Amino acid sequence: MIKKVWILLLFSFIGCATAQRKGIYPTITNFVGSTDFGKYKRIAVLPFSDAPYAPQSGQIIQGLASQVLAQLGFEVAERSRLMDILQEQKMSASGLFDIDQSIKLGKLLGVRAIVVGEVGQYMTQQRKTDTTYFPTVNFYTGEQFYVPIQGKQWMESYVSLSVRILDVETGALIYSGSGQFEKGLANPPQQIAERILGEILAKWFISPGACGFSMDSIDKSTIKKIINGSPAQKAGLKIGDKILKINEKKISPNISKFEWGSIGYGYPGEKKIFQVKRDNEIFNIEIIMGSREEVFKNWKPKK
Secondary structure, X not given: OHHHHHHHHHHOOOOOHHHHHOOOXXXXXXXXXXXXXXXXXXXXXXXXXXXXXXXOHHHHHHHHHHHHHHHHOOEEOOHHHHHHHHHHOOOOOOOOOOHHHHHHHHHHHOOOEEEEEEEEEEEEEEEEOOXXXXXXXXXXXXXXXXXXXXXXXXXXXXXXXXXEEEEOOOXXXXXXXXXXXXXXXXXXXXXXXXXXXXXXXXXXXXXXXXXXXXXXXXXXXXXXXXXXXXXXXXXXXXXXXXXXXXXXXXXXXXXXXXXXXXXXXXXXXXXXXXXXXXXXEEEEEEEEOEEHHHHHOOOOOOO
């Protein structure tokens, strides 16, 4: 399941199959304050504030955010523990916390970062076209009259939300993002929210830079494939190379997706020093990361 979700995240995340087929994507705005994922591995998701006229929508988004972060490899504080602390502190679970209260909760939970946010819209509306009247004539009397033609009816869902991730120790903003689809969709609002939330968090955890290689599924420190024209190929990496370190951080054969996200991802123009073992020789290779879009345009998936 985790493997499936990870793959889908790389290309647009889960949910909204109808929207995906038509090439409809949410509009996402975001700010990255820190990409030190290793430091913030233990994290807590607080209840989001509800959308107008949508009670419990904040708790729905809280659950979805916890699920997404857990699938990415974060250690998410249990909701039951959060509720216990809220009761102990005599605080409401509505999500209407100020920053000081939120940070206090994070410290009580023993996490390094907290996720807070707001649900702007969470609603489903019935849409329909007006009834039209088709003119016709009575064959026997010649009298003109109108035949009503019922308009089409359908349901449209609207969801918008924003997310902020804060450092518990300093209160600094680590990441923020917001998103929505530009028009209503026929999918249920929870499915739309899952898609938007996945896109928001993917822009933090899966950065826009790429080197252009993939690792072996068993020994995750060994290069299995290199994309033609990629920064990895231009720098001299070869299939079969074993990566020992990236910027002095060790790469183990069983490295987790979370650890790889902390070490292997980056931004276009960012320099990474790879310590590589090839034919019993160990040496360093400098790679300047390219944009994911440019690197993967030369990637040809297996048919």
